[in-house]
């Protein structure tokens with residue numbers, strides 16, 4: 095039985111994870127951690143994981159970037175592997191994750207869906223074939239409650255394109271103050287927020303007289319939750335310290 099701790103348990107994603115895990119026989123949520131500590135499910139909820147005196151095999155985190163330090167401190171002290179799905183971390187926080195991965199398994203992905211992870215492969219292929227001469231513009235759309243912009247996924251997609259380009263692109267997030275033609279070797283990243291959009295990402299390669307668009311639309315939060323639960327099961331079986339991502343889970347299937 096995989097014992098899961100769930101950080102951000104009372105949030106939108108926390109509720110979907112709780113629902114999916116409740117239907118599984120081989121895993122169980124033993125504790126929740128959330129800024130809002132009301133007990134909404136059958137497990138106890140703590141503001142700080144250090145208050146939890148039991149043990150979990152893995153923690154899934156869908157909370158807020160502010161929770162990272164507390165979470166990593168607890169995971170390092172208790173040698174608990176962690177699946178970080180939260181987005182909006184600073185460069186310093188990303189470095190803290192890498193440092194922690196010398197001691198514990200740290201899984202991180204800005205998007206847990208299989209579709210986005212396949213899209214990253216397609217983008218690497220497109221960028222390596224198209225190379226120079228095609229302008230790359232990424233547009234992401236999310237619900238009006240989302241705190242961070244651009245989305246973690248948009249940054250992941252930009253990195254996938256950038257890795258395969260023959261040059262190191264500059265990421266440009268906003269053009270409204272610019273009064274110049276579009277320079278080469280940029281990746282434009284654009285954010286839309288509205289209503290209840292679950293998550294849409296589109297990458298445009300715009301060349302001379304030719305457009306290639308690769309688009310992913312999440313129609314429900316389940317696509318992320320299923321991936322996160324798969325990642326938790328993967329870390330339950332891979333206890334070696336290190337950084338992991340969805341490509342490891344897909345390769346192990």
Ligand SMILES: NC(=O)C1=CN([C@@H]2O[C@H](COP(=O)(O)OP(=O)(O)OC[C@H]3O[C@@H](n4cnc5c(N)ncnc54)[C@H](OP(=O)(O)O)[C@@H]3O)[C@@H](O)[C@H]2O)C=CC1
Nearest residue numbers: 102104105106107128129130157158161179181204205206
């Ligand atoms: N990687 C992926 O595939 C996906 C990632 N995400 C990311 O997951 C995160 C959560 O998304 P979502 O569920 O929609 O957001 P919500 O705001 O609905 O949920 C976040 C929960 O975390 C709680 N929280 C806030 N601060 C802390 C803290 N310091 N410690 C513990 N809990 C805390 C919030 O409490 P309160 O409301 O009281 O502040 C809230 O209950 C976001 O960063 C989002 O971008 C979302 C979907 C998919």
Ligand SMILES: O=C(O)C1=N[C@H](C(=O)O)C[C@H](O)C1
Nearest residue numbers: 181204205240245246247293
């Ligand atoms: O906040 C969300 O909702 C989502 N966040 C992730 C991101 O920042 O990319 C993933 C998904 O698109 C939903």
